[in-house]
Amino acid sequence: MIVLDNIALRHGTRIILSGLSGRFDAGSQTALIGANGSGKTTLLRAIAGLHPLAAGRIDWDGFHRRDIALLAQGSHLDRSFPITCRDVVALAATRLGPFRSIGKDKLAATRSALRRVGLGDMEDRPIQALSAGQFQRVLFARTIVQDARLILLDEPFTAVDADTTHLLLSVIQDWHMQGRTVIAVLHDMELVREHFPHTLLLTNQAGHWDAMPEPGLRAA
Amino acid sequence: MLDFLLEPFALGFMRRALAGCLALSVSAPPLGVFLVLRRMSLMSDVLQHGVLPGIAVGAIAAGLSVWAMGLGGVAAGLAVAVVAGWLARRTGGREDSQLAGMYLLALAAGVALISTQHSLDLTHILFGNVLAVDDAALFGMAGVASVTLPVLALIWRPLVLESLDPGFMAATAGRGGLWHLLFLVLVVLCVVSGFVALGTLMSVGLMMLPAIAARHWSDSLAGQVRVSVLLACLSSVGGLILSYNLDIPAGPAIVLFAGGLWVASLLAGPRGSLWRQAIPEA
Known part of the structure; x- marks a missing residue:
C-alpha cells in the first residue's frame, strides 16, 4: 500500500500539486489522468522516489526501491544504441549487480519475458531495427523481468498501434492477477474506462481520497 | 616500399613512440565509443x-617532469568535467554551452600560463613530439592502458545501462553519477597520458575518430x-x-591517418555509410 500524506510537488519554481492525500491499495490497478501540466508524470516519479517532495510525505509501507518498477516514456531513449533486445531486458534482471554474471535463470526469465510480449524470435535483433511498438514491447519485457510489486507506467501506449496496445494491456492484466499494484498515466479515456477499475483525476487543486474499495473515478 | 614501411622503426625513438601509441590505441578508442554513444x-x-592549464601549472611547479605535468593535467581535466556538469545542472542551461x-576559458588560461615559461613549447604540448617520449612517458601510456581496460571491463554493465537509459538506472540501481565520474576519470587519464607523444589536441583524435568510424562497421557495442x-x-602504425x-x-x-580511415568508413563502410544508403536494400 502506498499512502500519500498531504504532499506538494514542485516543478522548477512552480508548485504543480499541493495538499494531495490518499492511498493506493496493494494489488490495485489505477489510471492517473489529468490535463497536460497537471503533474501526472511528476507524481509518478515522486511515488518512485525520484522526485523530491516540496511538502508532506509518502509512506511506501514496506516497499523498497527494488520492489518498484518505473516505465518512463521511452521516446527519449536513443534507439540507435548498439544493443540487442535480449541485452536490454537482461540488464534489468532482478537484483542484478554490476559485477554478477547473468546466469541461466536470468536468461531464461529474459527469453520468457520477450516471448510474453511477442518478441520471442527477435531476441538477437538490435533495437535500432525495431518499430516504435516493438521497442515499447521490449520495455514491457524489461519491466516484467524486474519482478516488481509496484509498477508505474508513464503513458505506456503512446505511439503504439491497436494490436500492441491490446497485447500490452493483457500484460498489465497479468500483473493485476498476480497481485501487483499498477499505476499508469493515461490519456485515452475509452481505454481507461474499459481496463482500469480505479481512476485518479489530477485537477491542480488540493484533494483527498480514501481507500478505493469500489471501482470508480476519484478527483484530487 | 619495404624501406618506406620498416625504416622508421629501425630507430629507437620511433619504436618507443610506436609502443606508446599502440598502448593508447588499445585504451582510448573504447572510451571514445562510449563518448559517442552518450552523445x-x-x-x-x-x-x-x-587539461592544458593543469599541465602548465605542473610544469611551473616542478619543471619539465612528465609526472608533475600529468598530475596537473588530470586534476584540471577532472575539475573542468565536474564543474561543467555541475554548472549545467545548477543553471538549468544546456550543458554544451x-x-x-x-x-575556451581553459584554453586561454593554459596558453597564457605556458607563455610565461620560456622552457615550455606550446606547440609540443598541443601537438606532441615523438622525440620526447622517454621512459616516464612510455610507462605513463602503458600504465594508463593497464588501468583503463580492467576498470572499463568492471564498470561495463552499469556504464552500458547508464548510457542507454540513465532514468532507468536512477530508478533501479542508483549510483549513475558514480559510474559517470569513474568513466570521466578514465577519459581524462587517457587524454593526459597521450600528450607527450601526440599532444593534448591530437591524443583525443586517436580516441574519437576510430570510435566514430567504428559505427559504420558493426551493430554491436562489443563489435564497435x-x-x-x-x-x-x-592509425598509429600508419601515422608514424x-x-x-x-x-x-x-x-x-x-x-590524419585516423581521419582518412573515418572518411573511408563513412563512404564505404557496411553500416549506414553513404554507399549503403545510396543502394536500395535487396
Missing part, C-alpha cells in the same frame, strides 16, 4: 583544452569497440610511418 563527443574537446564556455581498437592501431617519411609531426600524422 558526449563535445566533452572530449573540452577535456583536451581543459557551459562546456564551450569552460573550454573491437573495430575502433583495430582502426586506432592501424607517414610522420617519418614525410617529415611531419607524429600527432597530426596519426590523426
